[in-house]
Amino acid sequence: MSHSTTIEVALPFDDAQQQRSAAILGMWIFLATEILFFGGLFVGYAVYRYEYFEAFREGSHEMSVVGGGLMTAVLLIGSLLVAISDHAIEEASADIDQRKLRRRLGGYLGATTLLGVAFLSMEFYEYYELIHKGLFPGPGFDASSFPASVRDTQTIQMYFTLFFCMTGLHALHMVIGISLVGGMAVLLSRSEHPQRYANLLTGIGLYWHFVDVIWIFLYPLFYLVR
Amino acid sequence: MKSGMMEHALNNDTNYLNDGTTLRSWLLTTDHKRIGILYMLSITFFFFIGGAAAVLFRLELMTPRGDMLSPDAYNKLFSLHGIVMVWFFLIPAVPNVLGNFLIPLMIGARDLAFPRLNLASWYIFMAGGLFTLLVIIIGGVDTGWTFYTPYSSTYANTYVILAATGIFINGFSSIATGLNFIVTIHLLRAPGMIWFRLPLFVWTMYATSLIMVLATPVLAVALALIAVERIFHVGIFDPAIGGDPLLFQHLFWFYSHPAVYIMILPGMGVVSEIVPCFARKPLFGYTFVAMSSLAIASLGFLVWGHHMFVSGQSVYAGLIFSLLSMLVAIPSAIKVFNWTATLYKGTIFLKTPMLYALGFIGLFTIGGLTGICLATLAFDIHVHDTYFIIAHFHYVMVGGMVMAYLGGIHFWWPKMTGKMYNEWLGRINALIVFLGFNLAFFPQFILGYLGNPRRYHVYPDEFQVFHVMSSLGASILGVGYVLPLFYLIWSYKFGRSSGQNPWHARGVEWEAASPPIKHNFYEVPVVDYPAYDYPPAGPDFTMSEGELEPTSPEQPQRRITSSHGT
Amino acid sequence: MSHSAELKPLFYNFAALMVLLAITIGMSYVDLGAFNLFVALLIAGIKTFLVALIFMNLRSTSNVSRLAAVGGLLWLGFALILTAADYHSRGWNEAQAHDLIEVEQARP
């Protein structure tokens, strides 16, 4: 174990290997929880899309396919950078130049943070446009631009309700992810021994990838219905 | 094993209770045993809050007219009773108190895998609980514990969002606990503690944790959607703008049916520990009982639609849910049969914990069998939303879980405190609880079958006799819940020392001192024996006040080896 | 053991993900009827698999962690399938329901 020299083993554990296994397993279980958390909304999506397919098709036309695709790409680049950082911190031997490692990690994670901010900016701009068009669900919802089949039944509103709920919950996760990755960028670029935080980085990385995966599903489900 | 070895110079009188006595040392503790105690105090508090609500509405129900409470107050009281009892007592009761305290001791670990997360879960629990108390103080909520839409989302003008927030917050505590338990059980078992040597209590905790982790988030999202609907006036569940109120029921019961197993599996675990100890026999069919816990946990996710038979759910889905619901009876019955088989030809000691365990087996069986009745489509249509269902789930939750919780507290009280309570008071109390419970809830089966709907505070005159019996039973039950508070506290202060293992029980947790030291074991135990290795020839014990006294002085001593060299 | 060699899978994976992204956008312009949803979800599933396997290191992690990942998805499947069972079969007895309404209305 290359880490055992730098990591203090917490009380319940026998060695660093066991502690790392616990951190990773704990994170995966948390992600299983998250799958079910979003899962409730995906069930809602499935039900209403099954019942009101026409409304979903119409609603989807309001979304920018290219914009959504760009957002997906931005997230995937971020994921790549996080994966590289995780790889770097794990594989680095104890005698590696710590300063160089610090700089690399700070750079990758800093860039990821910026990409996350870029994603959110695009998303919020989209929200802004939709709200401007009167498409925020609720009493002020303006369905006049939609065909009568989905306007008079109000079903078109359901598409936008689900859109804002699901992408909103995703955006909340992005905010948390950006804070965590940004925090790691600062922490690691200042740390004497960045490897001490390898488990933390792996855990945060898993979370970041997970938030990515959710978007991988949200994109076709909301932008590509036609 | 570098950090594992305890300082051997430890003073023998030091234990987790007196190792730091300041309030700060308790509020910032990461010791799983102390966190278990913190949980015990908090859920006892919530239990009496929920109980007080029950006292009030049982008083009201003594007469067929509404003469003490307004309809609104009545609605708020039963909602409060349900919310507090389900989320702030039943769900955390055994997992967070006994599970926290015992899992590391039973598997030979120094603590749970994430001690700080464990402490955080208690603070989150308290935050959720205080939120709920706030709701009670400022005016309450009247939706029932089920928060059914569209009432909760469109019509109710009580504090729905705040109450949902309290439960939402509490959910994180459940998830944190479940996650912690799963990781601990997977990774921190002592040398030799293979999966099939684990005590069955640990198996049920594992199954319970799976449910906590996989079901709780769906409840969170369902409640969040109600809040969204109320805040933004959108129509997720509002049929007027294309929403479907039944979607909420699907999401809610996807959590809440499995949650029923969060409330009963741990009780089954407790009983599986108590029965072999006081029958002085290995548990019959260990593997089957272990696997049945996992079967209940997974099958339990496939049956939620049995709550929706009369809701407008498709009858074809109802058929599937009905069939699957009956399948859950199989693993439950496996447990009951195996406990009974353990008793067969055992040397049975009717000690306080055993009385509770036997009560559990009988009452849970009634609760379980009436559950099969309710899973039957046609029968359910007759008794749906009547007192029959109230009686059914109280037989499982109160007759089952609360009995098991009390049994567990009495069984492990010597472990937790090193003190022994008055055995006769304990036994009498177990009888009071058993009799009071049956008097309170059996008449409700009849009431329900005759057609008295739940959640109304006026009823036809001819039902009064059953309601009076029920209220009378509830007050007896109340005595049975208050009494232990006194004699247990008394025994903690003034009781005599219990010794390390007053029951001569065979679990690894009894290898530690009573009460245990801060990190549990002086030396990490090595486990080279199966669970419940009670001597097959039967013990040579006599019964004396509070303890099982061996007639022959030498007992088979277990090998405790330092794992220093391993 | 050079670093760039070790990093190669990550870059290949990224490239594959971008290709899949392009395919999913392209396919959305082809009208396949109900199969559009199927194709979109299939591609999203493959992407998820790749992210989990390579970026999230599921290929070299413990079996229990894999079980947690699969468990989460399986349980989501339970929720989806059984809920769908309700909504899909709700219309099945519509004919009888209509009959009932007619009977009600036909009453004097």
Ligand SMILES: [Cu+2]
């Ligand atoms: Cu149920």
